[in-house]
Amino acid sequence: MRVGFYQSDVTPGDRQGNLDRMATALSGASFDLVVLTELFATGYGFADRTAVVAQAEAVPDGPTTGALIDIARAKHAFIVGSLVEADGERCYNTAVIAGPHGFVGRHRKIHLPDIERRYFDPGEPDTPMFDLDGVRVGLVICFESWFPEYCRRLALAGADILCHPANFGGTMSPDVIRTRAIENLVFTITANRVGQEMVGGALEEFRGGSRIVDPEGGILHEAGRTEALGIVDIDPTRARRKASPVCRDFLAEIRRASSPQL
Amino acid sequence: MRVGFYQSDVTPGDRQGNLDRMATALSGASFDLVVLTELFATGYGFADRTAVVAQAEAVPDGPTTGALIDIARAKHAFIVGSLVEADGERCYNTAVIAGPHGFVGRHRKIHLPDIERRYFDPGEPDTPMFDLDGVRVGLVICFESWFPEYCRRLALAGADILCHPANFGGTMSPDVIRTRAIENLVFTITANRVGQEMVGGALEEFRGGSRIVDPEGGILHEAGRTEALGIVDIDPTRARRKASPVCRDFLAEIRRASSPQL
Numbered sequence: 001m002r003v004g005f006y007q008s009d010v011t012p013g014d015r016q017g018n019l020d021r022m023a024t025a026l027s028g029a030s031f032d033l034v035v036l037t038e039l040f041a042t043g044y045g046f047a048d049r050t051a052v053v054a055q056a057e058a059v060p061d062g063p064t065t066g067a068l069i070d071i072a073r074a075k076h077a078f079i080v081g082s083l084v085e086a087d088g089e090r091c092y093n094t095a096v097i098a099g100p101h102g103f104v105g106r107h108r109k110i111h112l113p114d115i116e117r118r119y120f121d122p123g124e125p126d127t128p129m130f131d132l133d134g135v136r137v138g139l140v141i142c143f144e145s146w147f148p149e150y151c152r153r154l155a156l157a158g159a160d161i162l163c164h165p166a167n168f169g170g171t172m173s174p175d176v177i178r179t180r181a182i183e184n185l186v187f188t189i190t191a192n193r194v195g196q197e198m199v200g201g202a203l204e205e206f207r208g209g210s211r212i213v214d215p216e217g218g219i220l221h222e223a224g225r226t227e228a229l230g231i232v233d234i235d236p237t238r239a240r241r242k243a244s245p246v247c248r249d250f251l252a253e254i255r256r257a258s259s260p261q262l
Numbered sequence: 263m264r265v266g267f268y269q270s271d272v273t274p275g276d277r278q279g280n281l282d283r284m285a286t287a288l289s290g291a292s293f294d295l296v297v298l299t300e301l302f303a304t305g306y307g308f309a310d311r312t313a314v315v316a317q318a319e320a321v322p323d324g325p326t327t328g329a330l331i332d333i334a335r336a337k338h339a340f341i342v343g344s345l346v347e348a349d350g351e352r353c354y355n356t357a358v359i360a361g362p363h364g365f366v367g368r369h370r371k372i373h374l375p376d377i378e379r380r381y382f383d384p385g386e387p388d389t390p391m392f393d394l395d396g397v398r399v400g401l402v403i404c405f406e407s408w409f410p411e412y413c414r415r416l417a418l419a420g421a422d423i424l425c426h427p428a429n430f431g432g433t434m435s436p437d438v439i440r441t442r443a444i445e446n447l448v449f450t451i452t453a454n455r456v457g458q459e460m461v462g463g464a465l466e467e468f469r470g471g472s473r474i475v476d477p478e479g480g481i482l483h484e485a486g487r488t489e490a491l492g493i494v495d496i497d498p499t500r501a502r503r504k505a506s507p508v509c510r511d512f513l514a515e516i517r518r519a520s521s522p523q524l
Contacts, residue, residue, distance in 0.1 A: 111515055113508040143508065146445055147519040148410035172444050172479045179441035182434050183408055217434045246375040246405065253373055257409040 001135060003033045003161065003187075004231030007210040007223045009195030012043035015055070019067045026071055026079075031231050033132065035080040037193040037210075038142050038167040039093070041067075042084055045199040049091070049119040056086035059096055060103035068098035076100045078132045080139065080191075082165040090121045095139040095165055097130050105130050107139040111147050115200045127153040135160050135236045140188075142166040145177045152258060155184035160239040166192040169205050178213050185215040185250055186239045194225055215239050263397060265295045265423065265449070266493030269472040269485045271457030274305030277317070281329045288333055288341075293493050295394060297342040299455040299472075300404050300429040301355070303329075304346055307461040311353070311381040318348035321358055322365035330360035338362045340394045342401065342453075344427040352383045357401040357427055359392050367392050369401035373409050377462045389415040397422050397498045402450075404428040407439045414520060417446035422501040428454040431467050440475050447477040447512055448501045456487055477501050 006025055011017050018041040026034065038044065041064050042055045059065050064083040072079050078099045085094035085108065093116060097104035108123025109116075127150075130137045138154030140162050145151065151162060162184075164177055174190070181188045190213075193206040210223040212232055221230045242251035268287055273279050280303040288296065300306065303326050304317045321327050326345040334341050340361045347356035347370065355378060359366035370385025371378075389412075392399045400416035402424050407413065413424060424446075426439055436452075443450045452475075455468040472485040474494055483492045504513035 111519065114510055115508070147515070148414065148445060149519040152410065175437040176441045176444060179438045182438060183410060246377070248376055253409070257373065257411040
């Protein structure tokens with residue numbers, strides 16, 4: 001299975017331009033599953049809730065999900081995107097999957113950093129698991145990766161791959177997401193943004209460093225600080241062995257660790 | 263508060279020699295809390311259960327805990343050690359704390375790698391929290407750090423510092439334990455062994471790299487691959503702020519993440 005990320009910059013406020021650039025970048029690539037960065041079509045810096053609402057769109061009928069579906073159909077592949085979702089009065093930071101047969105599903109970010117609380121609603125608790133032609137995928141949006149419980153639930157629900165659209169500037173998230181791969185014996189694909197944007201009145205520098213990590217913590221591919229498409233071949237069933245060199249029945253130990261009586 | 267680690271090699275089978283060397287290394291140092299490596303007095307490679315039983319001792323009345331208490335009294339400080347504990351027919355991989363007034367408490371390793379399952383019994387589930395003159399300490403023994411649930415329970419029980427005696431050779435554990443500091447906003451003190459020993463028929467090379475990490479993931483001190491005493495000054499109450507730059511009320515978010523309905 002060919003999986004990867006597209007690590008990109010964003011032109012804030014130019015959704016169509018960002019969608020077109022993404023489409024061009026992916027047009028020549030060969031992949032079965034690709035992950036885009038968090039809010040790749042809008043940018044991350046919003047003045048207030050009104051600015052967020054102005055960018056919000058329906059899922060799956062809005063333009064961003066529509067563009068992803070068009071590419072997924074053309075490439076006979078799956079794409080994980082991220083967008084501002086409107087649902088009635090609510091606005092969510094939402095990740096979606098598009099596939100060869102159209103819309104696959106969504107996950108609304110549960111754990112929001114303070115800046116996002118100003119204008120997003122947190123998603124209702126969920127553990128969505130998506131079957132992509134037999135490969136099981138969970139969606140983890142940026143800061144959600146800092147909470148081991150959510151990733152653990154996805155792993156126990158059978159995730160082979162955690163897809164992780166991100167917008168981080170700090171140095172902690174790469175270690176954190178690698179730990180999620182190690183402790184759950186799953187693949188992780190992080191697509192982190194590059195470039196700069198004003199966020200909450202301060203200039204944020206996004207650090208890229210998108211990574212594909214295997215279930216033993218091996219870093220299969222890592223990007224630098226510029227736009228990059230990173231794609232590798234993996235055998236996703238490796239995530240089902242749940243055997244580490246030091247603990248063959250790791251799944252039993254995970255179950256033991258997460259049992260309510262502990 | 264002056265806290266740190268003593269990263270040492272071991273002469274297998276020479277408990278008194280190892281205890282003497284540790285006492286000498288600590289005699290000139292100034293500290294309030296120091297963490298020793300996992301099984302620092304016996305080594306980690308055992309031929310079988312019989313060999314383990316031969317090294318096992320009572321807690322707190324055995325020679326290793328006794329030696330730790332002697333030093334703790336002389337230094338007016340706390341020491342976290344690690345030993346093979348005998349309790350009736352059972353043998354545990356146990357961490358202990360000794361203090362100025364004697365024995366403080368113990369924790370028996372819950373999560374055992376396969377090699378240890380051959381000859382150790384797993385500890386009963388617990389979340390022991392030790393109050394060291396107002397500073398709250400949890401004990402995490404090597405591979406236990408790979409399970410976020412145990413460290414989370416310690417954090418929710420109020421831990422300021424996770425003390426982590428370790429014997430690892432791989433490259434994953436440093437990232438994993440740093441993640442435990444980040445996701446729980448606690449200090450971690452890892453004392454990892456150096457040197458080589460035959461373990462389960464293969465030569466294991468322990469990598470040292472002992473680390474003190476702060477609640478924001480900052481690496482306050484890191485050792486190389488040789489014997490080293492590493493001590494830094496910290497303000498343990500920083501672990502009680504539970505405020506990260508991106509999420510001021512991180513504790514509320516942790517509680518949300520770990521609530522049963524999620």
